[in-house]
Structure formats: C-alpha cells, structure tokens
Amino acid sequence: MRTTVLGAGPAGLYLSILLKKADPRHDVTVVERNPPDATFGFGVVFSEETLGRLRVADEPTFTAITDAWASWTTIDIHFGGELIRSHGHRFSAIRRTKLLGILQRRARELGVEMRFETEIAEVAELPDADLLVGADGVNSLVRRAREFGPRIEVYPTRFAWFGTDVALDAFTFAFVETEHGVFQAHAYPFDEGTSTFIVETREDTWQRAGLEELSEQESLAFCEELFAPVLDGHGLLSNRSVWLAFNELRCKDWSAGSTVLVGDAAHTAHFSIGSGTKLALEDAIELAGALGRHEDLQPALVEYELERRPIVERFQEAARQSAEYFEEVPRHMGLPPLQFAFNLLTRSGRIGHANLSLRDPRLVRRVDAFVGGRSALSPPPLFAPLELRGLTLRNRAVIRGLDEPVGAGLYLSPMVAVTPEGRITPDDPTDPGAWDLDRIHAAGGAAMLVLNHAGARGACRPRSEGIDLPLREGGWPLVSATATPHTRRSATPAALDEAGMDRIRDAFVAAARRGAEAGFDAIELNLAEGYLLSSFRDGDYPRSVVEAVRAVFDGPLAVRLGDGDAVPDADLVHVAGGKVKEYRRGHLTAASDRIRSEAHVATMVGGYLDTLDAANTIVGAGRADLCILEPAALT
C-alpha cells in the first residue's frame, strides 16, 4: 500500500511512523512545505491521559519525548493582585521543534520518505497513492480538494502566540484590567528555561487598545508591559507573533473516497484547553490502528471516524465553553479571587467540585470555607447557608413542591394564581393559605410562595395532558397586555385596560398578604414564561406590581425572569428559560451567571440539575446562589 501524507506536523509524522512500523512494506511519503528545522510555534502541551496511548503505540518515541519534556502539576491564577495556586493537575509540554525532531528521526529510521521544502499548489501534484492523508493543519489544502463539508466559526477574540525565557513552574493564567478592557495570558513551560505565552483579549478591547495599528515589535512591547509582574523582569520572544482570531473547524466528513483528514485539518479546539496536539496524535493512533485491522480502505476510514468523532466533539464542546468563558471574562472581574479561580477551573464543564476535590482538596476546602462564611471546616457550597433580606436559608438547595421536607433550604410552592382567571389550568391553586407549612419549618426549611397570573396562557388543560392545550369546556375569558393569542390554538385574550391592570395589581398584593399570613417566608412573582406580567413589553407595569408587593411584604422578594429581561429591584432573580434552544443538564446556568454578574443580584437557577455535584460547582463558582434540584439528585 502506498500512502502520501501532506504535512509533517505531529499528526502527519506520527501517523507515518505507526503505518511504517505496522508494515515495513508500506510505502509512506510525507510532503512538507517547510524545512525540517523550521522553528515557529514554541511549546505544545499534553495531558497525562495521552501518554499511556503513546507508550503502547510506539515505545521509542514515547521514551524520547518523555526524556525531553517539562512536567508539572500546578495551575497558577494571577488575578486582582493575588496568586491562587491549584495543585494536583497533570500536564507535560515539549518544545515543538524538539517534538518534530524526535518524530522525524524515528520516521527516518523506519524508512518513511520525507520531502521537506516542497510547496504544493494543488493536490494533483502529490505522488499517486492508495491513501492520501491531509495532515496539513487548519488551512488544509487537502481539505479544500474534496467534499468534507467543513464549517469554520471565527471566535470574537484575538490572540498572539509569544514565548518567554521565564521558567514558569505552572500552567499560568494571568488577567490584567486596562482602560481598554481585560487582557489574559495563557502560559506554560516547555523546557528548562522557556515558556509559551499566549496573550488574548476580546476583539473590541483589541481595537480600542489600537493593537491593529501596531507592528509586531510594538505589540510585543505592549504585552510585555501589561504582564510585567508575571514576566518578573523577563521579556517576551516573538516568532511570527501576529494577532489572530481563532477558527473553530468542524467537518461533516473526515474522509472522502481514498482521502482522509487528521488533526487540525479535520477539527480544531480552542487553545485554552490545550488539546490540539493530543487530539492530533490520538487521531494518528486510531487511524493507523483501523488501517491495520481492515483489509479494505473504506471500513477502516469509517471506523477511524466513528471512533474518534465523539471524543473529538466532546473536547470541542469543552474547548468552546472554555473559549466563551475567556470571551466573557470581563464579567467575572468582580468576583473575589478565590471564587474567580474556582470559576476558571470549572469553566469547561470537564472539572466540577467533586473532581477538583480529588485533585486539589485544599483549594476546594478553601472555596467551601469561602462560600460557607470563612469557617475553616465548611460543608460543600450547596450546604452553605444564605442570607436573603433577613431570612437565613440553611442551605442552597431548592426543591419544587411543599409536600415533604427533604433537608433543602427552600421549598417552592406551585404557581398560585392571584385571581381565578389567572389560573393556567382549572386545577391550579388560588389560595396561598392552602398549605400546612409547619413540617417544612420544623425541618429548618423555608417556603416560597410563587404568584402568577396566566394571562394569554390561561384556561388550559392539566399539564399531564400537555402544555398550552386550551380547555374544551369550562374555560374562561383571558386577558393580556394585547389581544394576541399565545399559540395558534389558543383563545384570543382581551387587552387589559387601566382598571383591569389596577385590579390585577391589587390581586397580587392581596395574595402576597395572604401568603405572608399563611407563613410563607418568601414570595416570588413570575415575570417570565409568556404569562401575564411578561406580556407587557415595556417593564413599567410589572415593575409597579413588584413595587406594590414590596410595599406590603418585607421578606425576601424574588422575580422570575427570562434571559435578557430587565431586572427590577428584587432580592433574588429566579432564572427561567427564555427561548431555550438547547436543552441539557444546566442549560440555564450561563444565563444565571450573566444576570448575577451584570445585575449584581442573587440568582436561583434550575435547568435540570440532577446531581449535587453540578449544584456544588455552580454555587462554588458564583454562577448562582440557589440551585433548584431535580428529584433524581436526591436518590
């Protein structure tokens, strides 16, 4: 079999090594535009998990690589004048030229033909082969020559890739606030005396800082000054260090006929989780393995993609969340350093409270203590008390329903309609005094009354039958801000006049009074989800309802809001689904994080939290103050 590989980066070289090693009769040619000793790029980073696979795949390269690299277990976070160190992580990095040198030597030893400094304008110029491998990076020529269905998304941040002769001893994140906005550095050591140092910022900040106009040297000087405290008197090194926007690449197919893509040519993941080289080498291992297991090319290429795609997509998703975190980092600049660090470490969803407790129990204990009010021995964040306008909740766990105390801090009533016409279904309660709250109070819990007026979503069948299905009989006239039906099947409501609005405001006030008398500790007003109060596009009327209830109820007052709604003056925002496009565990967490940091208000969030770990991570990272748990989290 004859294989031509375009691109002598880690993916192309490693694949060639493995193919040649598996069958010395295999004719493998690597074609590369650059000379063998081209030096751009500084260090590349691996996680520990890759390494076992490298050892099994080819012991000699594994030994050579591990002899040459830097390994460390610490992440340093420089933020707000403090340094937070997190231990127990495992990273290794190696100078890129050194890695390529090792791979080139091994490839040569095995008889791989390598043609350097061979510029190719089109794929037809490559030697004929049974298999053509595109290992030629994110701007792959091979990918453009066939139908792979590539989609590229350009991220709205800019970054420049520098080196430095500071010998860092940790994966280092540093954040600097300037008059233009926030800049962050991602840095890691890759040998005795050198580190990779990537500077990143939002595009608008980058423009305001005038970096577009600066030369490479001037940019470097700008960044040196910005990060002088971290650089500790050392300078930055430049090597084609121009400002770039990150391109996230996904391909519908990774192979087309007898052509296949590996590494960055097939997929990219934002550098902030440091997975590019790892994914490239694993691609090579899987592709070489699949080619060895199958006589025919097609089943091998299918198996390679089937095996790799789900893994790669998980990393891409984590990398995307990580990139979004860095894009939105200005929002988090108000967090206390310890919580900022925990938020950063848990940004991609791959590490949570439980996982970090194993890696770095001391840091997690400090986070627990911070959330728990600084006593040295504190339970996990979910179990820290919360003070809300004079009410102390014993913990951050919230349960829907008032039936059975289960140890939560807060129990939510079903939605209580403030008038009979404001019911969603005929079964909905209208009397805030309908519950015996003694058992909840006796168990140390607090109860929150949720008040609602269904508006255009009223007079529907019970939720067990479906949502927004109008009653067939026994319905009642609906009211809303305008005469607009909620769905095509819904009845058209009458537009409320001033008198009607006053009457309903009074009904909210009366229900709040009754609720307080009945022993509810807190009250929530639903200003979201398409019900009456959310149908008023300008916020004046709902705000007047909040104020009127505030005037008669002095306990904690919460408002339920959708993502993007204006936040009225309240003690707590219950973040509800706006136009949810994607459902998953924690699908409302990002909205909660945004509202909490922008409006500086305590938030309560659900969004299908079916594990205590998810809730501990959310509260610990300051993404919400209260978490509504699913029943599955308690079993």
Next chain:
Amino acid sequence: MRVGVGLPTTTPGADGALLVDWARKAEAGPFSSLGVLDRIVYDSYDPFASLAAAAAVTSEIKLATMIAIGPVRPAAQLLKGAASVQALSHGRLTLGLAIGARADDYEVCGLTTKGRGARLSDQLAELRDWDVSPVVPETVKERRPELLVGGNSGAALARMARFADGYAHGGGPPRAFASAATKARAAWTDLGRPGEPALWGQAYFALGDEQAGEAYLLDYYAFTGPFAAKIAAGNLTSPRAIRDFVRAYAEAGCDELVLLPTVADPGQLDRLADVLA
C-alpha cells in the same frame, strides 16, 4: 427495559406473506413491541396498513411507529390511520411521530418541508383531542394511543415535552442515547410536565447474512452521503454486540428498545429471540 423488534416493512424482499408471518412469530417471541419505520419514496410498505395486518394476527404485542412522518399526511388522515390500527389491535398502538429526514418524501406528496415542524405541532394538538375528534371511531374514542415525538433539536424536544407522552430516539451508541435522554428530561421539566417522559430507543441488527444487512443500510441511508457507512457500521451483528447494547441502553434509562431487522428473513427473529432469552 422492554425490548421490541421491528417489522421489516422497509427491507427489500419482504412480501406481504412474510410480514404477516413475521408479526405472528414476533408475538410468540420475547418481544414487547413490533415497530415500523416510515419512508414514502422507497421500496417499502405503509406503516399503518402494515400494523393493521399485524394487529389481525396478534393479540398481545404492542404496535409502534418508530417513527411515522407526521406532516406528509393530512392530520385527519393521520388520525384515521392511527385510529384504525388502534381499533383493529384493541388499543395496542404507540404512535411515534417526527418530521422525517428526506425532502423527497414531502415532494412526492405534493408538499414542501417548509413549516413542517409547526404542522407536526398542530397534528399533535389534534391527537390530544382524540376523544372528541370527528374522524376517530367511537370504538376507540376512550383509547388514545401513547404519543412519542422524535428529533434532536431544541424545537423538537420542546414539541415532545409540550404534546407527547415520551421521546423516540433516532438510534446511535448508548452514550448518544444517554445524552438525548437527559435533554428530553430537561425539556420535560422545563415545560412543567409532571413525571418523566417515556424513553424509546432503536437500533439495527443482523444475525447472519450481515452483508445483506449492510447493503440495505447503505441503500436506505444513501441520501445521507458518506454518513450511510457510519450507520451501517453500527449494525449489531453478533449476540455479544446485541447483549452489550441492550444492557447499556437499559443503564441509560431507556424504557423500550426496538431492534430493527436489516435482513427480512424470519430466521433472524429466532436468532434474536435466542440472544435475548
């Protein structure tokens, strides 16, 4: 978890006699349901007519569309077909609906794919009015079939949670099912439905003659381009693969897994029954 088996209505070479015989055999086996696919422009049979025939020769096994393409049929006709199967089977129908994947199925019916999601929602709302529908016969007015909705998008999951009793997953490795199940439950909770959605899964199998099974899948999914090869590679072709798959789906919270034949040979049913025994 219950395990059902497919009726080979879209598998080449299956004639009417074979389908009827297959249904009889399936009822005698360890299967909880008999599932059908739906494709208009293909060498295949109508799902409701096929389930009606199956209903006539069985008495216990559930009959399920996994899924039927709702919007290619007028709502009244969809209800009429479903109600007829429901009557002939004495209430054994589970009606899974989705928008389908192929534009040509719509074109050949004189429709476009535009607005098909909203049309499916309207159909589901009408199905919820089963007991007062003028097209549903009196004999089954009190026996609305269980409704499932399929699809991966946020809109499809919201539609499922809004109108259906459960979710029909489109197939894939257990990890993909587990992730879809979490999404379905999240949508269900988000819309305020009490309890949990029923979760149905499906997978292809061939026990013996797997080349024929592969050829069928490559052909059936040819419209997806190279993706067909990936679906074909997922065909479960050994007892071990089926057992592992069934176990993993059960762990992922699946309520009913329908194993769809890729080879229309009744011997496949016997071998599958042995594997599941």
